[in-house]
Each structure stands twice: as C-alpha cells, then as structure tokens.
Amino acid sequence: MKKYSFKNDYSEGCHPNILEALIKTNLVQQNGYGYDEYSDQARELIKQKMNHQNADIHFISGGTQANLLVISSILRPHESVVSAETGHIFTNETGAIEATGHKVHGLVTEDGKLTPEHIQSVLDTHTNKPHQVKQKLVYVSNSTEVGTIYIKKELQELSAFCKANDLYLFMDGARLGQALTSEINDLTLEDIASLTDVFYLGGTKNGALLGEAIIITNDKLKEEFGFHIKQKGAMLAKGRLLGIQFLELMKNDLYFDLAKHSNVQAMKIKSAFQNKGFQFLSDTFTNQIFPILNNSQIEKLSENFDFYIWKKIDEENSAIRLITSWATSDEVVEEFIGEVSLL
Amino acid sequence: MKKYSFKNDYSEGCHPNILEALIKTNLVQQNGYGYDEYSDQARELIKQKMNHQNADIHFISGGTQANLLVISSILRPHESVVSAETGHIFTNETGAIEATGHKVHGLVTEDGKLTPEHIQSVLDTHTNKPHQVKQKLVYVSNSTEVGTIYIKKELQELSAFCKANDLYLFMDGARLGQALTSEINDLTLEDIASLTDVFYLGGTKNGALLGEAIIITNDKLKEEFGFHIKQKGAMLAKGRLLGIQFLELMKNDLYFDLAKHSNVQAMKIKSAFQNKGFQFLSDTFTNQIFPILNNSQIEKLSENFDFYIWKKIDEENSAIRLITSWATSDEVVEEFIGEVSLL
Amino acid sequence: MKKYSFKNDYSEGCHPNILEALIKTNLVQQNGYGYDEYSDQARELIKQKMNHQNADIHFISGGTQANLLVISSILRPHESVVSAETGHIFTNETGAIEATGHKVHGLVTEDGKLTPEHIQSVLDTHTNKPHQVKQKLVYVSNSTEVGTIYIKKELQELSAFCKANDLYLFMDGARLGQALTSEINDLTLEDIASLTDVFYLGGTKNGALLGEAIIITNDKLKEEFGFHIKQKGAMLAKGRLLGIQFLELMKNDLYFDLAKHSNVQAMKIKSAFQNKGFQFLSDTFTNQIFPILNNSQIEKLSENFDFYIWKKIDEENSAIRLITSWATSDEVVEEFIGEVSLL
Amino acid sequence: MKKYSFKNDYSEGCHPNILEALIKTNLVQQNGYGYDEYSDQARELIKQKMNHQNADIHFISGGTQANLLVISSILRPHESVVSAETGHIFTNETGAIEATGHKVHGLVTEDGKLTPEHIQSVLDTHTNKPHQVKQKLVYVSNSTEVGTIYIKKELQELSAFCKANDLYLFMDGARLGQALTSEINDLTLEDIASLTDVFYLGGTKNGALLGEAIIITNDKLKEEFGFHIKQKGAMLAKGRLLGIQFLELMKNDLYFDLAKHSNVQAMKIKSAFQNKGFQFLSDTFTNQIFPILNNSQIEKLSENFDFYIWKKIDEENSAIRLITSWATSDEVVEEFIGEVSLL
Structure with missing residues (x-):
C-alpha cells in the first residue's frame, strides 16, 4: 500500500462535480478560445461574488503562466517587479519573468509578506535614473508560499503605498481560497478586487484539474490582454475545459x-x-x-x-x-x- | 436549435474513454509535473508505437505552446526558423516565436508544404554573415494548415537536405493523426520519428480535452527540456491530466x-x-x-x-x-x- | 597600391572639422552620458534646422542600434512593425528586431519604398485577433537601401495613412542627408519632422566616425527613452564624442x-x-x-x-x-x- | 571657473596619441566592421601581451554592451549568472541582462568580490530542478565597482571552483588596467587569460574615447560571436575607430x-x-x-x-x-x- x-x-484529480459537468457537456459544441457559454457563465458568477461588474476575467492553465502573462503584459522593457525572496516568481519559476525581459527584485521578509517599508527600500536604492531599472509593479502572494496571509489593514497599506508611488499591485492567488477562508482572515473577495489592480483565483490547488482565473480590475491593464494569452501559448483551443471548472467551483461557493x-x-x-x-x-x-x-x-x-x-x-x-x-x-x-x- | x-x-469535449479514465483515477494520489504513472505508461506506449525507445517525450497543453517551446529551446539568439507562409507559427500565433527572440522566414508555397528548393532559396539570400540571421531549423506541419500531407519521398528529401545543411527538422503534428491515416499517406509514426529531429502528436484536435506530446529523437535537443517547459509556464502541476489522456488515446490505437x-x-x-x-x-x-x-x-x-x-x-x-x-x-x-x- | x-x-575616417574639434575640446571636463555641453549645443542646432523646438534628441552609435532602440521602445509585446523586404531591419540586422521580441513584416516593393497599399495589405491579412500580431509601426528608409528617395507627396500619403490607422511612422535616416540633397528631392528636414513620429539623422555614413541622431517628435514616444538607451548598451560614457561630431556637422550646414x-x-x-x-x-x-x-x-x-x-x-x-x-x-x-x- | x-x-576625451593616430589614418580606406588593419594589429598586440595566440578578440563600444553581449551569447534561456550585489550588471545597467532573458543572482559581499562560498550558496538553494534557473556563469569585476581587486590566489580558487562546477567565469575589466597596475596586484594579463573563460580590457575608463576589447579564451564560447555583436547593435561600421585606439593603447604599454x-x-x-x-x-x-x-x-x-x-x-x-x-x-x-x- x-x-x-x-x-x-x-496530488489528486478534481472535485466530482467537475467530472459530472464534463460528462454532461461533453458533446455540446462550443466556441473555442474562451468564448464558450460555460466560461461566460463562470465569469458572470465571479463578478457577482466580488461585486465588481467591470473586471476582465481570463481563464488560463497554471500559476507560473498567470504570473508571466500578467507581469509581461504590464511592464515596459525597462520596468521591474518587486517580490519577496520567497515569492514564487523570484525563486520557483525557472526565471520565467526574467525570460520575458524583466528584473525581479527579491526582498528578505520575516513571513513571506511585503510591507511598504520593503518596497520603499527598493525605491531608495534605485534613484540613479536611467542607469537602474524602474520599479512599476509589486507582486504579493496570498496565502504566501510559507502559508501566511495578509490581513485587511496590511493590504490597505500596501495598496495605498502603491497608488502613491505609481506602482501596480498584483496578487498571486494560487491559494487565495485558502487565504480568504482562513480563521484569521478579515478580507473579502470584494476587498481584493478593490485593493489590487490585478489578481488571480487559483483552481489547480483548490479542486480543479487545472486553471487560474486572472481578474483585471484596473482599466489600464485590460487592454488587449488576449493577445498576450495567445502569444505565450496559454490560450486553450477548448477553453470550455477551464470555463466548466470555474463554473462548478463558483456554484454555491464550492x-x-x-x-x-x-x-x-x-x-x-x-x-x-x-x-x-x-x-x-x-x-x-x-x-x-x-x-x-x-x-x-x-x-x-x-x-x-x-x-x-x-x-x-x-x-x-x-x-x-x-x-x-x-x-x-x-x-x-x-x-x-x-x-x-x-x- | x-x-x-x-x-x-x-468544438466538443473529449472521447468518452478519457472521461471514464478521469473518473476511475480521480482520487489516486500521484506525483505532479509529469512524473505520474499514467504519463509514464503513455510515454511507454508511444515509444512502442514508433519503435523508438530513446525518445524523450513531454506532454504539454497546446500547439502554440509546443511550437514556442521546441523552437526557443533549440535556437541560439542569432538563429532563425524557416516555415511556409501558411505555417501556424508564421501567421497564427501572435508572434509567439518572435517573442522568444527569433526570426521566422515565411515562404510562399503552392500547397502549404516546404521543399528543399524553398529552403535553399532562404540560404541563398542569407550569405552575408554575420549581418543576417543564421537558419538553423525547418518547421513543417503535417497535415498542413491547408489540409495537405507529406508523402514519404518528400519527407525523406527534406530530411536529407536538412542533415546536409546542418538544419534541424521539426514537425508540427497538431493534426499528425489525420495525416498518418489519410488514404494517400505512406508514412508511419516510425518514419516520422526517424526523419525528423523533433515532432509532436496533437491531442487537442483529435479527441483530447487538451494536450500535445512533444517527441524529441535527436539527442542534442533533449538536454534540459524540462527547464524550458517550466519557464514558459507550460508545466502542469497535475500532469496526470495529460498522461491519462494520451494513455487512453494510445491504447488499442484509439x-x-x-x-x-x-x-x-x-x-x-x-x-x-x-x-x-x-x-x-x-x-x-x-x-x-x-x-x-x-x-x-x-x-x-x-x-x-x-x-x-x-x-x-x-x-x-x-x-x-x-x-x-x-x-x-x-x-x-x-x-x-x-x-x-x-x- | x-x-x-x-x-x-x-571606408574613411571623418571630416577634418571633427578631428579639429576633438583636439580642441580634448581635456575639457564634461558630464557623461550625453549631458555634455557639445551635445546640448548640437541638439539646439538640430532643433533650429528642423524648426521644431519640442523634439527629444538622442545621440547613439549606429543604425542597427538606432533601429532596435526606437522599435523596441515603442512596441508592446504583441505588436509588430511593417517594412519593405529590402529594409535594413528585415534583412541586414541579424534579426535585431526579432531579438527584442517583435515580428517584422517584409513587403515586396518595386523600389524599396512603401505605399499605403503595401501596408493595407498587411492589415487586411491580420484581422484574426488576437491570433495574429497587431501592426503598430511602419518603418521606412530615406534614402532607401536601394538608393531611391521619398518625395513629399508620397511621404504625406504614408503619414496620413498611418495616422488614420493608428500606426506610428518611423524613418531610418542613415542616409537622410543624401535623400534631402538629392536633385529630385522636394522634402525639407521640417517636413520629415512633421510627417513622421520619430526618425534619425545618420552621421556614420555622412562624415562622422560614428553616430546617429534619433529625433522623437511624437510626445507619446518620448517617455523614458533614456532607460532604453542604457539598457541596450547604447549609452556612451563619453557622450561628448557624439555631441562634438553632430555639432560640427550641423554648423554651417556641413x-x-x-x-x-x-x-x-x-x-x-x-x-x-x-x-x-x-x-x-x-x-x-x-x-x-x-x-x-x-x-x-x-x-x-x-x-x-x-x-x-x-x-x-x-x-x-x-x-x-x-x-x-x-x-x-x-x-x-x-x-x-x-x-x-x-x- | x-x-x-x-x-x-x-570626464575628458582621450590620450593625445589616439588623436594623432586618428588624424594620420583618417583618409586611408579600410574595411568596415572590425576587419580593418588597425584592428588586426591591435588584436595581435593584445595576444602577444597575454601570451595567448588562440584568443578571439572583439572591439565594442562600452561596458554595459560588453556585459550583455558576452552573457547573452553564452547562456541558454534557462540559465543564470551569479554576481555580487555591487556588480555593475546587477544594479547599474537598467536590467540589461534580464532584458536578454536571464536572471542575475545578486550576492551580498564585504568588498565587492565573490568567493567560492558565495557561489556555492546559490547552488545550494537552487537544487529543485527544473523549477529553478540553472547557474552557468559567474561574473566578477576587476577592479570591482568599490575599488578592490582580486589577488592571484583568490582568482585561482574561483577559477577552480567554476571548472569543478561546470560554470563559466567572466571578468568585467572596465578597469582591468587599474587592477593590474595596483601596488598590491600579483596577477598578470596572462593569468587573467588563463584563469577566466572570457574577459574584457576597458578602454573607455583608461584613455580611449570609447571601446572595450572582449577577449574570449574558451573555445566553446568563441563560436559565431560576430552574429551577437551585429544583432545587439554593437558592430560599428567604422570599426577602425576602435582598432586605432586599442592599437595606440597597446603600443609601448601605454x-x-x-x-x-x-x-x-x-x-x-x-x-x-x-x-x-x-x-x-x-x-x-x-x-x-x-x-x-x-x-x-x-x-x-x-x-x-x-x-x-x-x-x-x-x-x-x-x-x-x-x-x-x-x-x-x-x-x-x-x-x-x-x-x-x-x-
């Protein structure tokens, strides 16, 4: 044994509801590339749950893919992203972000969480323009790679700091479900949507076969995101596979x-x-x-x-x-x- | 209606055998990232069918992803790839190959198929070294994007030409099943394996929910391919999803x-x-x-x-x-x- | 002999006036990186000659460098540039543009010159969004690589077409001096400045040891260009070398x-x-x-x-x-x- | 005043001998792109001084350019370079290395110098393959950005460590002249050539108008380097400008x-x-x-x-x-x- x-x-497959939905919908013809009815319905449910009708929502396959798509779509060539040293993008994605041309600043933290002070320390040591990269994006994970979570006050401070410093705030939500249902959590999905510019809801680590839902709330970051998905090889022909899963996961708060x-x-x-x-x-x-x-x-x-x-x-x-x-x-x-x- | x-x-989901296998295996714990038992078994079956035990086989999600992975892993920064103008990489992948830093030469063809003459014409106009890119890879699709297929003699000539000119030959097999079962086909999977350096077997367009099997037969191209898969966001945590599908598809020649x-x-x-x-x-x-x-x-x-x-x-x-x-x-x-x- | x-x-060095100026200024201490007095004076003279005070002017070393800097600073990852097949960027720069991640469309022309019809043909075959790259920039050379030049009416039509189609127009002026002094020319430097979004004045092929003056007239393209110059290794510590040369070349219309x-x-x-x-x-x-x-x-x-x-x-x-x-x-x-x- | x-x-121009040579050679026609007689003679002199006839020597314009050329030509997409945090590539080149797709590991040091222990610490925390980048290159500066230098024993240990761990060793020699003539130095140019795989001799900070001489001693790294120079916009049409300067600087050990x-x-x-x-x-x-x-x-x-x-x-x-x-x-x-x- x-x-x-x-x-x-x-380590396992997926929640049985998803398998049932796959069976039930299997022979229904649908448009490809995320334009199927299930994806549409899943997007609608997510918007309702976060009480934010204007978000753009894209379903893709995994966390590294989500990270590189979001970051490379936002940054201009000379711009960089700030992360904790424990951040997935800094250490566990085989240089995926650098491969798209951008520096990741890795900061030593106590608990995997960034504070305004951390970010300020990077800004302070990068004032020699244009000889140094320009910080434009802050990457946080919630829950973090070491199991900790952000509480509301912390995220509010981070969000305010980013706005004040012309930085975008991006939350890696590969385990956002776990963060939002932790016993010490005081954040809602609506808070996340309003305090960040873009984030994702992880499916792979919460009952799906694969799939992350990238949610863009800042209008400036929405433009032409589909081109990036296609270019990076992240656009599934049978986008229904992602739509069906998120639809099942969103139903009744599964x-x-x-x-x-x-x-x-x-x-x-x-x-x-x-x-x-x-x-x-x-x-x-x-x-x-x-x-x-x-x-x-x-x-x-x-x-x-x-x-x-x-x-x-x-x-x-x-x-x-x-x-x-x-x-x-x-x-x-x-x-x-x-x-x-x-x- | x-x-x-x-x-x-x-437009549809997948063959019912796959759904059954997903159900049956759903709660069995497996290693992630393609190290699951189903992927191992699927790789074994593919090797048997092509009578080539030394191939490296990697399962990834889709065709554009397969193309950019293979091409960017092979080429050095100054090297380029030759394709028909109708080739998927030239026209329908949002510049995915160029995004990894490489020029794609697009050649006008009659029927979507490349000949040695086509490739020679590119070599002839790129002799001003080092002021011009160096051709190192030839990309063909079988069946092509316009529905045609290569017959054995054509592929043999192409393969010989590539070897003689120090070019690698890569076959996009998004619809390789259709090519090999066409009534006019005279190629076998074993031929494909021996006449190309790397190719893939498409699942997405032949009964899978998603998935392409990249098969590398040239030893020089095998090295450290896993790093590329991870870096490009193409490594599924639940690699079992791909393994299960190819296992079912390969059983009994489904x-x-x-x-x-x-x-x-x-x-x-x-x-x-x-x-x-x-x-x-x-x-x-x-x-x-x-x-x-x-x-x-x-x-x-x-x-x-x-x-x-x-x-x-x-x-x-x-x-x-x-x-x-x-x-x-x-x-x-x-x-x-x-x-x-x-x- | x-x-x-x-x-x-x-094949030769440079105009003697430049050597004299180098000797005369040799031991005067100056700021680095283009902030020297000679560069400032050269920029001022160029602005006067093109009657355009608001341009941003940057001096860099050579044509390929100018091309890759301008193009990579403008395009987002999914955007492409249109060129004649004879264009320097398409064929004679070892894939420099693709190396920065962007596709170059090469068009067959009669005389090395692009017309609105040429560009329209690319737009017409790239309507399948987001599966195809998005054209955002048009690259023309004047004089062209085959010695021809644009007359005023042609450039006006091209400029109008680009504006109407949300495309930027970039002129490679490695031999712009020759174009503007050709016996059949009817364009002025002021015309060039107003009809393009960015162009450069070539020094290397017109009496300098090295140097091209990149002139950005479209405000949208000016932002943070210095970062790109530094990142691409194009920022000379002794920027004075470029400033001195353009200052001498601009004096008295040399x-x-x-x-x-x-x-x-x-x-x-x-x-x-x-x-x-x-x-x-x-x-x-x-x-x-x-x-x-x-x-x-x-x-x-x-x-x-x-x-x-x-x-x-x-x-x-x-x-x-x-x-x-x-x-x-x-x-x-x-x-x-x-x-x-x-x- | x-x-x-x-x-x-x-802050100044260049040594007067260089200006004299520029005047003397000014109207002699020469081949472009580094194939002029002066470059050939300069290469010969450098080879003699380092007692290493098999090196490949390329003259380019500046330090950031040299760094990005060398590093991007060596590394495959998933490979990274190790540097001190004070290293020029880590902090003062606007992300030039990351822009070519590669992660730079920045290590905290006491004096700007790397030891085998520093590098080992990176190797130790990057064993989760293929989820982490692979270290392939070590970058050191001599003299360093904080004015210190490597003594022979230190460089020998570093070189041995790199060889034992399949890492290339690259020395940024923007101020190598100063290092080799420091009163505490015990290294010779011949030592540098034999203990590193590639290094450069800086001209810009030692009496030239511009110019660095990249010297490749490891045969594996020599191949097709010219393509990279051209692609990155670093190949001067009038390469004579660099050749003349290094020729003058090398004569009589100037x-x-x-x-x-x-x-x-x-x-x-x-x-x-x-x-x-x-x-x-x-x-x-x-x-x-x-x-x-x-x-x-x-x-x-x-x-x-x-x-x-x-x-x-x-x-x-x-x-x-x-x-x-x-x-x-x-x-x-x-x-x-x-x-x-x-x-």
Missing part, C-alpha cells in the same frame, strides 16, 4: 468550501502538534503547516506518510511541511493525528 | 481510429461536392476540405451549418472550409450531404 | 554639404554610364548607383576599383553597386569615369 | 602606464587623508577611494572640487568617492591635497 502524501495540494476544508484539516493537525508541545517554523492558519520535529520523530512519521523536510534547524531537528487539500479526508487526518499523539 | 458547426475540430474517422467523414463530404461537379481550393485527403461555392450556395448551406468562408475567389464565388472531427457523426454528415445534393 | 573602393560610404557632395559624385558617374548607353537596376538620384555591365566590363573595372557585384541579371550580365561618399574626391571620380568611357 | 571633477574617469598613473594619483590623495587620520569605507589600491568626512569637511572640499557623496555613515559623516584618471594632473592632485591638509 502506498503512503498517504501530504506533499502538496495537487470553491470556498473546498478551501475551508483544506484549512480545517491542517488546523486539526496543527492542534495535534501543539497539544504535544511542538514548535513551528511559522505560525500559519491556512493549509500549510511547518512543525519542527527531531530526526527520529520524522523517521517515525515517514513510515506511513509522505511529506517534505522543509528546513534543517540543527543536527537533531528539522521543520517538515504538511499540506492538506480539498481531498484530504477526515479518516486520513485522524490516522495521522493518532501517529502524532504517539510521538 | 443551434446549427452544427464544421468550423473546427475542437488515436488513429479517431483521426481516421475524421478523415473519412471529410472524404464523404468531399465526394458529395465532387459528384456535383464542384471545384476545390486544394485537393486534400485529411479532415479539412475547401470546396468552392457561389454566394447563394454558401448562403443556403449556412442556414443549418456553420463554417468559415476561407477565401474569396471572385465576386460570385468563395472557397469555404469544412473541418470534421473524431466527434462528427454519420447522421450529421448524411444530413449535410443531403443539403449538398440539393445545391 | 591598393584599389580605390566604391564599396560603401564608411552635414548637407557633405551629403550633396556624395550625391554629385555619384551622379557624375551615373552620367558616364548613361552616356555609354548602360542600363541600371533602378533609377537612383543619391549616392548609390546600380549600373548593369557584362562580365568582361566588370572584370576590367575591377582592376583598379573595388565594388560589390549586387545582382546577377543573367549569365553574361550583372548589376554592380557603386557608392560614393563625403570623401570621394574629384580625382578619383574622373579617373573612374575615364575607365568607364573605355568600356 | 569650473570646479575640477573627481566624479569619474571619463594602456598600463595610463592605468598606473590614475592609481598613483589616487594613492597620493589616499595618503593625504591617512596622514590626517581619516577613515575609509573600504581599503582600496586602485583609482577609486572612499574617505569618510564630516559634513563641514565635505562642504569645504566641495567649494573647489566635484565628487559624489557615496554613502551616509551617520548624521554627521559620509563617505565620499574620489576617482582619478589617466588625465588627472599632478597639479590638480597637489592642489587637492593642499585642501585636505587644511581640513
């Missing part, structure tokens, strides 16, 4: 239920570690947790479960990363908690 | 059966037009046909069917394009033929 | 005198061929002429002079290219004419 | 005499500050020094001299940067030292 994997939130489920499962496991007195690399409230264990404890848990050893603390101890998903069952969580209680 | 559309071969079906349906319609004495823009034997009709005939057929008016011949006549697919039913074909017989 | 070369107009001299020398040679009844590949009135000679005549002339065999006409005859320059002396021209008279 | 400027080493002169002048000023007990931001032995002064001292010196305030130390004190050059006269140095003695 294979071990259960807590390695990531894309998207948020799935995200909340993944958070709840992670929090149960977090409690189990806390009850045993374990420390964590960072205090997270989404579907990623980073408990610190000693080597023999890690070895013990590895017998029946798969996970990443995230960071070596010292010779005896390491933080591991556990990720839960929409598909993580109560049974698996209970079984794992049972093993934790025996550590 | 909506009209039946002959506009393209990606892929070729579907392609043949689309060809047969087109040939039936072609015969119907021929029987009525219509001319064609080009003589095709795959799933695209281009009959020339007068305006009132076009209007008549448009009442119940959708298709593109492809090229205006004169004030009274135009060629239309009709595309059939794996999903085009006998009933629809008969109904359409019925209408043709009344023209 | 070496043969005299008519191969190009950059620039136009030198250009006219090169034209006059070419026209004398042209007359010599005409008097002997020779035909020409094209009828030019600038410093490039293309007489058609038979092989033995070519061999004869080659004994004492160097030039390019430009185009084979048939087995017996070829067009040769002869280029004169600011430095071509009366003695050399007379000597060459003497040889022509003996053919 | 204008103040004397210690702001940089490119290049090294000029560099040494600039170092000596800086060291005299350094001694003056040391004698008065001033501290320095870093201990340098080339033509850049960074003494720390209080605000009133800075104000006093500013009355008759120009220089940059480099780094604020606290409210009362800042480091200033003083740069001397081949053209800095003894008189100016004495005058300045006189003022220092009065602080």
